[in-house]
Amino acid sequence: MMMAASAAHARWDYEQSMSILKSRKKMLILMLLALPALLVSLAVAGDVMPQMLGGKSAYSPAYYTPSVFLVSILIGLCAGLITGCIGAGGGFIITPALMSAGIKGILAVGTDLFHIFAKAIMGTAVHKKLGNVNTKLAVAFLVGSGVGVTGGGLINRALYELNPVLSDTFISAIYVVLLGFLGFYSMADFLKLRKAGDGGCAHGGPAPTEGTGLPAKLQSINLPPMITFDEDLVPGGKKISGVMVAVSGVFVGFLAAIMGVGGGFVTFPIFVYVLGVSSFTTVGTDILQIIFTAGYASITQYAIYGFIFYTLAMGMLLGSLLGIQLGALTTRVVKGIYIRGFYAIAILAGFVNRLFDLPSKLVSMEIIDLPASLVSTLSTVGSYLFFAVVAAFGLWVISTFITKIPALREG
Template identity: 65%
Template sequence: MSFGRKVFQFLKEASIAHAKWDYEVSMSIIKSRKKLMILGLMLLPIILFSFANANDMIGGKTAFGPAFYSDTIFFGSIFVGLIAGLITGCIGAGGGFIITPALMALGVKGILAVGTDLFHIFAKAIMGTTVHKKLGNVSVPLAIAFLCGSGVGTFIGGGINIALYNKDPLLSELFISALYALLLGFLGFYALADFLKSSKGNAGGGDAHGGPTESTSMSVKVQNVKIPPMINFDEDLVPGGRNISGWIVAAGGCFVGILASIMGVGGGFITFPMFVYVFGVSSMTTVGTDILQIIFTAGLAAIAQYAIYGFVFYTLAMGMLVGSLLGIQVGALTTKVVKGIHIRGFYAISILAGFINRLATLPKKMVELEMVNLPLAFVNGFEFVGNIIFWIIVSVFGIWVIGKFIVNIGKLRAEG
């Protein structure tokens, strides 16, 4: 397997793992009247005050925050959450990758989109996670080492974003957009190639995203690095258990924290494959640690690195949360009446839509920063086309999924 294919498989499994977590916590909220009541209370400030009069409280031109609040952006955030939820629920991967790019496409500054997405993930994790049911197999030493590293990483990643923004807001926009273009481009083109290959060999359907295929040879090498302190884990699953250097686990946590804090993805999308493929930790032990990591990393990054500086849009976070809860439920039900091969194709297309959107913004940012000399009309047009392509693709996807759901609602109801 080529290096590129290995990286794609790693990212793909990461995306799937995060989508699974997102689905579980969303269903936990939807099925609980108590949690829905808490959500209603969280929405109360938005409902009680008119948008115009609540600007000072929820983020506006007179509030301490680098964005102008408008009703359009709020309703747009519900739409963004809905689409991300449909992608997560229907495809089983990828929805979390388009939230920050979609918010930026709506006109939200990059650093604010990152902080708001992190806060949205943190709010969902706190509300939806049934921690006591999942922590039975957690290795406490593993969790402590990883969380120490991720805590440091959130300060590094958040510090990078804030430093770039303070130097020049356009530099921050360029940095975040370039990172997303790189990630989504790599993942999207490999996913497209994977879809085309699958459609030739199996036109009838199949699983939307398959299962893990990565070997654990890397984990064997990692566990052979004996740098104390060594951490023992999986004693109940393997005679004598396994062990790994605490420094390696902390370094992995630091990497996750940096990535989460810079891109606003919570870190959950990378933790699961890192533990399983790189560290060699069992899936049972990984699940509980992943839950702790998402709550800790997203919360620390959202509050300590973004909220205290005014880089969290509470209103937009709540809009995304409401939209995603609805989208995930509809998307998950729709998978019962659509072919797997179609889902796989939409996965590739939706990721590439995000890639096109962020790529299209780069020339304009570079011109404004005086890095290149291109006609302003050209870069403005290029950015406009990228936005149009993005919103057309995600809207068509949303209409297709919701249409399939409505047409087959009788069949879905009969299935229970």
């Protein structure tokens, strides 16, 4: 289910990015939005950063320099390359990468959410996609996601106010679990395909099919208000309790606010596998919920409290648009199995990065006692390993793209 979630989120990311890249008007707007980010990065650095832009003194969420702006573009580029190449999971490395670059966890989460919101607003073709939305399903889900986002934001901010190191530890631990699961599963999948001699599909395999077991049980629960959906696909439509839909929204909104991933990566599999909604209806509702969930979370839970770097978000958006385009083109001339292998290694590198950083946080909170040299070495090794693997993947994709330009032109 998590792999299906990863693939669904990547499909959304790819569609939004292509929508922006194919529109001159949207690209012009993006350039105008990015211009202030570039000017700020050049004009402001270090301890002169205004407090309203993030120059806090308490554990300092992050000081800003031109090099950080460049790093944000590179992080977005690498995430885009992974998304474009594999069709899964590129966005999951953004928050860990920002944290490794010196951005505090809560600021990385808020900034990533704002970057997702900006891409959703700019990239969504409303008149084409949102015709599939079931209004009642969407309303029930968004009510729940609003509750979940508020709860997740409150927890993140409360932990930060209690102890900024605890906040970083909490976010890192969540990513250790997520990246560990995705990484080991992807590596096992890669080894299985390699052993079978299968080239594999670079874009996450076949689309999920609607479930029958759990969805049927949930749809049999008569708990008002009942919502009818999929009338165009099933005679008389299907029915499900709005309470079940709202509970699903709470879960998605909570994850979005805690992890900074927009919620889109779990909406699709929850609707299809758990609630039994058709893929046709899910697509439109998913796009709608990402706009509202990411927007509400980034603005009301993080931006107004100073936990968003607009300049970082613009850098990531610029980098990811370029990366997705290059990655998608490269898949036409490279076997999917090789890309899957790189993806598994990159995700596992992110897992090791967050795992190796945890001891330093636990020592800072005096939970464990380890030699300072060991803690520093683990953290350094984790960071260098992560960026080395991601950089190697990025360089491989870009070099492959350049050397295969003649083949791409012929195609």
